Amino acid sequence: MVWYACYGSNIDKEYFLRYIDENKILDEKPIEINHEMYFANKSSRWDRKGVAFLDTSIEGKTYGKAYLITKDDLKKVHTKEGKSYMWYNSKKTLGSVQGIPIATITRGSRHSKENPPSLKYFEVIKEGIKKSYPNFEERDIEIYLLDKFIKNRDKKILKYLREAPHGVEIMKITNDLGLHHEKILDSIKILKEMKLIKQDGRNARIGVNWDEYNAIYYTRRPKREIIDNL
Secondary structure (H helix, E strand, O other): OOEEEEHHHHHHHHHHHOOOOOOOOEEEEEEEEEEEEEEEEHHHHOOOEEEEEEEEEOOOOOEEEEEEEOOHHHHHHHHHHHHOOOOOOEEEEEEOOOEEEEEEEEEOOOOHHHHOHHHHHHHHHHHHHHHOOOOOOOOHHHHHHHHHOHHHHHHHHHHHHHOOOOOOEEHHHHHHHOHHHHHHHHHHHHHHHHHEEEOHHHHHHOOOOOOOOOOOOEEOOHHHHHOOOO
């Protein structure tokens, strides 16, 4: 037997059951993994966006789920997840519980180019954490996950928009923050997909594309408490 410690989409049992029959799971429990989770690669299953990996060279805190299964079933799960060089080519031991090893799968070395997740993938992991840690507030789960890939540049833009009394054009954001225009667009795209910011409706209705200089953005009201805590 082995405890399979997962931290990506498989943390949601409903999703994990696509890989394995429920009667093959002998036990399950939440598990805190003492390493850092990050998002990288491009998954066709998840809109060509990043998926979760574990950097076992860095200490951190990752909220996961452990399933008690056979070692043979773990091999099958590993194969389905993808064992090639660009994917989950490494199995790591994270200790043991009463003589039963705890194992996870990840990439042997950290991806050089990280890639944020799609909103769909983000929501699957969020739902899995909600089910595994019922005492966690949804707001805190979102902050935890966003902190895994929202960069300092993104936070700077969020803070700027949060403090602005009205929506701001992309060109003004670029000029006021002194950041390269292409970098601003990269951040806007991520923040927009994560539903942290929104293009002004009137601006969009007259045909202004999301990435044009005069596209206007502001923070979404329901996300402002989350933004304030990033």
